[in-house]
């Protein structure tokens with residue numbers, strides 16, 4: 252059995268839009284997904300530690316983030332749907348076989364996410380003025396934190412298995428009965444899995460630090476100057492840790508890439524993109540460094556934008572690596588296009604309207620924070 256025999260057959264319908272359109276929205280959607288996803292991936296874990304062991308400012312940070320978390324999760328899930336749709340449209344021939352091989356862990360994500368989301372709500376009810384964080388509510392917060400980390404691991408499994416075609420025949424044979432896959436596989440035999448997941452964790456550390464500055468400079472107008480000073484100091488230290496973590500795990504990840512992906516990403520012209528993706532976090536770090544004594548609104552917004560740029564660079568490079576890895580078996584750009592204009596226009600209108608609503612909501616929060624307490 253060869254991996255190509257397990258790839259899904261091409262759809263007679265073809266792509267409903269040109270490949271460049273599908274991949275642009277896949278990458279943009281993933282970049283938008285990463286911002287809130289990083290905040291719950293690392294942020295909730297840290298919020299739980301700070302709530303229990305932090306000083307007064309760390310506890311304040313924890314309560315601020317957790318109060319915002321229900322909205323952050325809602326945004327992150329909706330933004331996640333965008334790349335999921337485009338993955339299903341443009342990469343269906345490998346996405347579906349991979350997620351069939353690991354169907355049960357993949358399905359588990361819905362269950363984990365439901366419990367994690369409820370857990371956050373239960374925790375947040377303990378943060379209402381006058382309410383007390385009972386042991387049950389604390390436990391709900393911890394369960395959510397752990398479930399989010401578990402979900403992230405399952406996502407890394409799913410998307411790395413999607414391009415690790417050489418492992419499919421063995422995985423299928425190990426986890427099938429009379430040819431029918433049981434769907435109990437995971438991509439743990441893939442050397443890229445752990446560094447890839449840990450690199451994402453490192454990137455999430457930096458996003459949490461950048462968001463701390465953004466929140467302190469834009470939303471936390473009513474917080475004390477001491478809190479804002481603490482936030483500046485904490486963000487600088489945390490971003491530095493994230494930067495080192497990202498560099499170490501990123502180098503490990505790069506060393507596990509297939510030789511052709513490494514060759515292409517490390518030679519001209521893609522080396523420029525690889526270098527930008529690797530060095531990119533230096534810019535938000537510098538901006539945070541300039542604000543170590545005082546966070547200003549303009550620089551805080553710039554820090555947020557710079558971090559968004561870092562995530563976008565990462566999403567673009569990862570997309571190119573994904574295509575190189577698949578290139579041995581499948582050319583995703585070669586599918587015939589059968590343009591479906593009306594759903595495309597509906598999507599674009601709803602996407603822009605949706606983003607408009609998000610910007611409007613953030614503006615409202617910003618205005619509310621400026622009102623006297």
Ligand code: HEM
Nearest residue numbers: 277281288292328331332334335399402403406407410451
């Ligand atoms: C229903 C909600 C969610 C949807 C629809 C969703 C969708 C996606 C999609 C489509 C990707 C891959 C994007 C691409 O390769 O272009 C992705 C990646 C990822 N997601 Fe989400 N996501 C959701 C919730 C979560 C949650 C709760 C977590 C937990 C932390 C999470 C963590 C991740 C991670 C770590 C990756 C990167 C995986 C890798 O490639 O190594 N996502 N998500």
